Amino acid sequence: MTSGADFYSQLMDEDEEDVRIPTFTSDGLWPLRGRTPGFYRLATICLGALCVILLMTIIAVAAQSEIKPEGGAAVSLERQKQTQEANVSVLMDTIHTLQQEKEELLLKLSVKTPTRAPERKTAPPVVCPTEWHLFNNSCYLISTLSKTWSRSQGFCQNQGGHLAIIHTAEEQTFLWNLLPRGHWNSYWFGITDGETENEWKWVDGRPVVGGFWEVGEPNNHINEDCGYIVKTEVLTRVPIRSWYDAPCLMQLPFICEKEPNASASTGAPVDGSL
Structure with a gap:
């Protein structure tokens, strides 16, 4: 071991x-x-x-x-x-x-x-009846009939207007140019002093301010209480010296004025019997 x-x-x-x-x-x-x-x-x-x-x-x-x-x-x-x-x-x-x-x-x-x-809306055009003349929204008729001043106013009213009322020299000249020349062409328009002497008024009752009288007019020579416009053959005459006064019973042609499209009234004669 x-x-x-x-x-x-x-x-x-x-x-x-x-x-x-x-x-x-x-x-x-x-x-x-x-x-x-x-x-x-x-x-x-x-x-x-x-x-x-x-x-x-x-x-x-x-x-x-x-x-x-x-x-x-x-x-x-x-x-x-x-x-x-x-x-x-x-x-x-x-x-x-x-x-x-x-x-x-x-x-x-x-x-x-x-x-x-x-x-x-556009207003309808202004239209005057036949033989009426338009100026500044008024229509004017130079009548060929001869009537007294009052019967002339009645005729114009029967047409829906009145004897012409003239406020401006432009209106006066326009109307005077429509009148024919003649020896003594005279036309009634809408002034009178029949109510009060020498207080001339328009047919709508408003007083006449100024005017386009001839030199020496108005003279109220023989009770002359109505006014008329004269246009003669004398070329030296001017429109703004053409108003005269005369007896209202004289038979003269006349100038009517009315609004455009105004209708004539009825019931009154429109011929020369007035």
């Missing part, structure tokens, strides 16, 4: 063989001889640990690569949302500003542009 000391000495020798430094072969590889099972276990453990580390690294990298795009997409969507909200806010502000400018412009236009009155 082997003693305990011998057995211990044997184990020590084996351990020394296990830990001695191996030598390389001629091809640079570790020699197979002298490699113990403990060495292989250590190498296996190291390789296994290295594989685990590599596997964990791969998993971590893959997980990071998967998470990162998702996070980036979320950030990108958030940024797009913020950008859209900002654009909408700017657009709303622009619309509000344009609306205010529109209201201000409409207000300025309403102040500067006066409200137009409703358009009236």
Whole structure:
């Protein structure tokens, strides 16, 4: 039997063989001889640990690569949302500003542009009857009949008018130009002082202011209470010096005046019997 000391000495020798430094072969590889099972276990453990580390690294990298795009997409969507909200806010502000400018412009236009009155229908054209002459919205008739002053006024009234009332030099000249020239062509018109001497009035009751009397007229030579217009062959005579007074019972032609489209009255004769 082997003693305990011998057995211990044997184990020590084996351990020394296990830990001695191996030598390389001629091809640079570790020699197979002298490699113990403990060495292989250590190498296996190291390789296994290295594989685990590599596997964990791969998993971590893959997980990071998967998470990162998702996070980036979320950030990108958030940024797009913020950008859209900002654009909408700017657009709303622009619309509000344009609306205010529109209201201000409409207000300025309403102040500067006066409200137009409703358009009236076009009045019918002024038409005078046959043989009547239009001047300043009145129609005038130069009668060829001869009557007293009062019957001349009655005839004109029967036609819807009255003996002519003359207020302006233009009206006087217009009528005088319608009269024919002659030795002493005379025409009644609408003035008289039959109520009060030298207080001449128109047939509508208004007083005569001024007038177009000939020099020295009116003179009331023989109870002359009615007025007439004279146009002779003397070319030096002028329209604004052509009024005279005469007795109202003289038979003279006359000048009627009426509003356009006025209808004649009925029931009174219109011929020369007046």
